[in-house]
Amino acid sequence: MATLTINTKKIIDNIQKLNLYLSENNIEWTLVTKMLCGHKEVFENIITDKSIKNVHSIGDSRISNLKTIKEISPKIVTMYLKPPTLNQVKNVIKYTDISLNSSFKTIEKLNTEAEKQGKKHRIIVMIEMGELREGILREDILIFYEKIFKLKNIETIGIGTNLGCMYGVEPTYDKLIQLSLYARLIEARFNKKLELISGGSSITLPLISKGKVPKGINHFRIGEAALLGLSPLNNKKFRNLSTSTIEFNADILELNKKEIEPDGIIGDGNVGHTSDLEFDEDIKKTYRCIVDFGQLDVDVNNLQLKDKKLQLVGTTSDMTVYDLGKDKGKYSVGSQVHYMVNYTSTTRLMNSRYITKKII
The missing domain is CATH 3.20.20.10 (Alanine racemase)
Structure with missing residues (x-):
């Protein structure tokens, strides 16, 4: 969660x-x-x-x-x-x-x-x-x-x-x-x-x-x-202040090797947002993971991935997709993706009742 x-x-x-x-x-x-x-x-x-x-x-x-x-x-x-x-x-x-x-x-x-x-x-x-x-x-x-x-x-x-x-x-x-x-x-x-x-x-x-x-x-x-x-x-x-006061983690709910391009007629009815990723010509499939938050919870552009290997593919109302490349590495279903937050993303996440709050 x-x-x-x-x-x-x-x-x-x-x-x-x-x-x-x-x-x-x-x-x-x-x-x-x-x-x-x-x-x-x-x-x-x-x-x-x-x-x-x-x-x-x-x-x-x-x-x-x-x-x-x-x-x-x-x-x-x-x-x-x-x-x-x-x-x-x-x-x-x-x-x-x-x-x-x-x-x-x-x-x-x-x-x-x-x-x-x-x-x-x-x-x-x-x-x-x-x-x-x-x-x-x-x-x-x-x-x-x-x-x-x-x-x-x-x-x-x-x-x-x-x-x-x-x-x-x-x-x-x-x-x-x-x-x-x-x-x-x-x-x-x-x-x-x-x-x-x-x-x-x-x-x-x-x-x-x-x-x-x-x-x-x-x-x-x-x-x-x-x-x-x-x-x-x-x-x-700023000075000697702690910047690790608030952190965000999301769980991987699916991880599979998939085509890098969607298959079918692309219409205007989608509610999601996608990124323009570039791949070498010989790459047809990569590992992709889905995590359990979406646009209802936060603008993904206001989150900073701690693992720079991951690339944003796209986000919908309640799920977000990342590309892991040719090697899934340490990730599997149940693993977590870790983020650093800013003012805007923290406020959105705090305001979402779908995000678990852990207080230390």
Whole structure:
């Protein structure tokens, strides 16, 4: 059975290392758990560990996941990582302590609901810095903050931006210093202190040691580095973090020597995807194995085979085929094919109820 193994001990070790490194650089951080898709046992292992006490908050973009976190540990500070929809305002106030926002209409609704629930809700205002995802326009910053500072049940604790997620705009020193300067402008204009200048994520981590993160940036939102040990800036291991935290294995359910070309009329009704493999002219048959996962579970292009001998032939809804060449080697029915995962494949696999989750 295809199995995703999550080593929570190694993830906790990564969290501890990030705690130390970021505290040395006077940066607070939010552990982003989107990749874990609300898996309760994984949450229980991680957020009940003592290392979480040194993390500013736990962030997620799904209310149901933050609800699970609050059920496990009510005192943990939770952060909702995308601007709320109006129909989720009640739950945002109920299950989250902080939310990222870019719409005054939504913030007004949050203020009203917070008053109903007898709470003060904290917000970080997201600023558009070139990535063209969420964020208010820079020319509107002062007017926007002037309005939200008047809301009695909203505590505006910061300013933030998103970089590197959609178009891949890199978090350069120039971008980050602009964000920091906007924060200083707001503080000077309204005589209020912004607690968090949230301009960093896993993609920004390698910039710290290069001196390319302005001192004013004091908060990062980190998921991939903590959970996979990688920075998406270069897709490489970050410092001394473990990159063997999450691994994927699939079982071989068939292995036979087969023709390298399909036989028959090829129509347009197929739901699968195939690769264009090249073979020497004298090769007519090769060994091919089928493993027990498919497109319903993950995009195979986001998996990296540990055995470079195998070549992807194609994938369908629930099976994937690999070519082993003229020699089947160590493989047989019941053997496993081993993969390294990335952020996208881990999230898809965690979200698939057809994939077994093994928690260590």
